[in-house]
Amino acid sequence: MTESIELLSKAKVGFIGAGNMAASILGGLIQSGLPAESIYVSNRSAGKLDALKEKYPTINTTHDNAEVVNNVDYVLLAVKPQIMSTACADFRDLDLSNKCAISVAAGVTCETLNKLLGADTPVVRSMPNTPSLIGYGATGLYANDKVSEQQRDATSAIFDAVGKSIWVDNEDLMDVVTAVSGSGPAHYFLFMESVVQGGIDLGLPEETARELAAQTALGAAAMVQQNSETEIGQLRRNVTSPGGTTAAALDTLNEHKLPEIVKKALEASVKRGKELADIANQ
């Protein structure tokens, strides 16, 4: 059992929805040492619950969302923002004031969650990402003022079990976190898909292009993490010999305005987050 999971060892953790994100987080929790019998999961359809039961025979599965909430201390709301209201209606009559609700839904605000779950409910808004499945998740967290220190620590423990977690103290920033790290893996995947395809078009075997692209992305990310005092721009300049091959590539990326394109993409994500907030609040 990892140190952070020890904090959770007496707690029961529930998931409403057994989709991609729930499976990533609960898989990481079990791998870190949380017993599967401490985890409760509900889902609308049967297939995903059956698959979880096959993988983790002692996990508790049900179609009844209220049963999950009744049995746990921490309940992760892992359904799409558009159906948050429907899913929460199943347990809105339960007293959640001694539990902690942790939403992973993009956009949905603490205010909306408190409307759906009761004004006294401690609510954390989280934004994890799919690398949580392999222990490389990045999660942003924001708590409303009902969340106790113990609940904050336990929430950190849940997400630290599947990667790194960072608290923000302004809820508006959660839409930016969503743009940067929640959706982020897809941005890097698109970039890597483009690099692999470019390599193939220029003659590399597909497997070679894929391996080189993945190891390069991993190496670049590790250099940024291991040189926290160094500007990322300096790491870039260290690769870029004057008049060399990198300068030729970067000139092309800048000519086509890559930094502006990325900024517009992040702005589009933030805007969509606010639209999802409105949908969930209706």
Ligand SMILES: NC(=O)C1=CN([C@@H]2O[C@H](COP(=O)(O)OP(=O)(O)OC[C@H]3O[C@@H](n4cnc5c(N)ncnc54)[C@H](OP(=O)(O)O)[C@@H]3O)[C@@H](O)[C@H]2O)C=CC1
């Ligand atoms: N995917 C990602 O990279 C990330 C997603 N998120 C957030 O996570 C949330 C879930 O996304 P994701 O896991 O990708 O989506 P999925 O569609 O994979 O999972 C959602 C699950 O919710 C289940 N469900 C639907 N309605 C209900 C209900 N009324 N009660 C119980 N379960 C229900 C669905 O069941 P069924 O089997 O019937 O479809 C499905 O398994 C979203 O809010 C998203 O914003 C956050 C960060 C990253």
Ligand SMILES: O=C(O)[C@@H]1CCC=N1
């Ligand atoms: O695309 C989405 O809306 C979700 C939230 C972040 C990643 N996936």
